Amino acid sequence: MTPPLFRERLTNGLRVTIAPDMRAPLVAVNLWYHVGSAMERAGRTGFAHLFEHMLFQGSAHVDANGHFDAIQRVGGTLNGSTWLERTNYFETVPSHELALALWLEADRMGQLLPAMTQAKLDTQRDVVKNERRWSVDNQPYGTWWEQLPALCYPPTHPYHHSLIGSMEDLSAATLDDVRAFFETWYAPDNAVLTIVGDVDVDATRALVAEHFGSIRRAGAVPARPDFTLRDDATTAAPRTVTIPDRVPLSRVLVAMRIPPLTSPEHAIADVVAAALATRRGSRLYRALQRDAGCASATSAFTWDLSAGADLFVADATAQSGTDVDALSRALHAELDRMHATPLTRDELARATTVLATERASALATAQGRADAISQAVTYFDDPAWAFTREAAWRAVDVAAAQAFVARWLTPSARFELRYVPSEGAA
């Protein structure tokens, strides 16, 4: 069910959506900038994410860490995150502190650079290097999310390189990079602001105009990189990569390129992935975990990339005693079986019902709704898209699912990443 949504576009290009919801005295403020690791220049992998850290280091009228301090002192929660094509910043605060949240976001959107120093950059660079060690290098299977896109997209493609970045590129980042990145991408005409919660629409519009209205737009709409896939660029390369890692059990990830999130076909991918591997009624669970007992965990999901091609991933982690070749064969067999024995109406109905509950859960908080609306506006220029998913899933019939599988999930489309226990690993 779509809640009431009030939209406007400021003269500087900032797209604003307000969704009043008076159930609790809180408000979610959510800001998407349409920039992520895919827009990084060569030699600066990881910069979009490092830059996200710099946005918490103060702005013209806010001290370093003053943003965190101000929000937490009023009982708010906040964070930011970086993805391949977008970076989001968000806070949920008691509703009488809406102006504070808007002021903080506007100050760093409009006047970040006066607060930037070499010392802050050096500190956050080391923090991010430790984030990389923690989430990637010292974590079993931790490199999967940089290995998989590296395998599936050609080296020149914007999705190919690591989001968290290499240590070498992080070391190379300079204050000039901070300035250039800010001036290119952090502007109202490349941003989407969503406010969900206990607010009055007119008063909120006035507050938004007061805080954001005078921020200047970027000189020109930033040129996006070319996401077009020139397919042959990868077909010559090996399509299976094996990574020895300090893991106790092998894991196989099979990825296929599919139409992006912005394609109407993407709803089919959601349903097919859920039918394949979400919960215990799914095909992978039943075949690999329940019947064969060769896997201890299975899943399937999409990355939700909006341009070029998205990824559809199916993965399985071995059961003790299963070798990686047998695990791989079992996983491919189930992908093959979707061609030979198409997903049935009952399987699609189960998948859709499970997805509907998961979507309701994602939209259960004001911040969850705000983030979904920001995504919908960023990629579709339509906040209501966030509330159309269930209807889109229910419209997927057997023929549509079969056509999708036949077109996109063929054996020749598969890239495979394998994790195997390294020598003496534990």
Add this chain to the structure above:
Amino acid sequence: MSVRPVSGALRPYAFPPVRRWTLANGMGVAFAALPGAALARVLAVVDGGALADPLTACGAQAFIADAVLEGTATRDADAFVAASEGIGAAFDAGVDWDAAYIGSTMLREHLGAALILLADALRAPRFAGPEMTRLADEHRAARMQAEAEPRTIADERMQALLFPGERAGAPLGGTTAQLDAVRALDLAATHAAHYAPARTTLVVVGDLDAAAVEAQVAAAFGAWEAPTTTGRVPLPQGTSTARRIVVVDRARAAQTELRAGVIGVPRRHPDYLALVVANAILGGLFGSRLNLNLRERNAFTYGARSAIDWRRGATGWTLSTAVQTDVTGAACREMLAEVDALRAAAPSADEVEAATAYLAGVFPIRYETVDAVASALAASVVLDLEADYFDTYRDRVRAIRPADVHRVVRTHLTAEAMVCVAVGDAAAIVPLLERDARVSVVRDA
């Protein structure tokens, strides 16, 4: 705008009113309405947590909690899955130290059907068939993964140091070594000893009518009859020892996982709220002393925090971080220095105000969803919280003063008994710890 805007007028908030009643069979029910929520949550809280495990079969209660979802007398595992997924109800099961939790979240119109499935799982699990072997294999795999994760290795080593020889010193979910002993238990008898209506409270939260919930709960659970044969298990005490650091070798590790901890008091201790505020200042907030020191000032880490894992009995108050190898000694020194500083002088009124304002202000945000409200009601049952706990929390936390914080830190954050764990490249970090942290270093056996 160069000046921070002024706050608007604070809007009123009340925690959802809780209605409690008891069925004739002794099962308690706690219900809270959350108007406007699309989802409903049901959660059975059973007095059968990991502390009830035999010391020779750690993981038994965790196994049983999962096993009740593997088929019943009248529905095999597939039929149970088909019935629950057909209504989009995802069932989940798990244990903490004090209780077992079997629950489901579903669109609210499916509440009645979900209650019937939940009652069936609690009353009549079959504990037989190939599902038991599969479940044991999944538990084994999960433990193998846990034992390969530096974070988990550090957490579990810390527990073992605080609770040597006690159930609370072994992993919550058991160990691979004891899994066969768990399988060898009479699961039905173990289940019967704990899963009885008088040992169970059902929590229901959603945009639901109280009378309808009462009728649906009675229909699903009214006929559950089972005797109560077991009392509450003894609570752990913990063993306080001398300050030292235990190094667990992980050759060529990319980072060192660091922990420091002391035994913490039970949840019902009168110092509870002052300890919550003390922990927020030490390592609970982004702007906490640990995080500002280790992350924002020294850039040793992506984050540093502290937490008290509140339970019925003694617990751990643990500081955690992960640091690059070459600063392991300095990072350990700084962690301990923050403990010493918090003991040496009372925090400023401003620092305490930042913590109490956060804790009081975030309260409505914390209880936005049916899952969160249900978990809060479950905690109130397990930990015997006062009936007005959620209604008075914000006023009581705002009343905490610097002297209160300093007193509980002096009493409970016993620096001389603080034990530390470092999981990392021993060859590199042992000399650093000896040189920089000035703590007695013990290499793990």
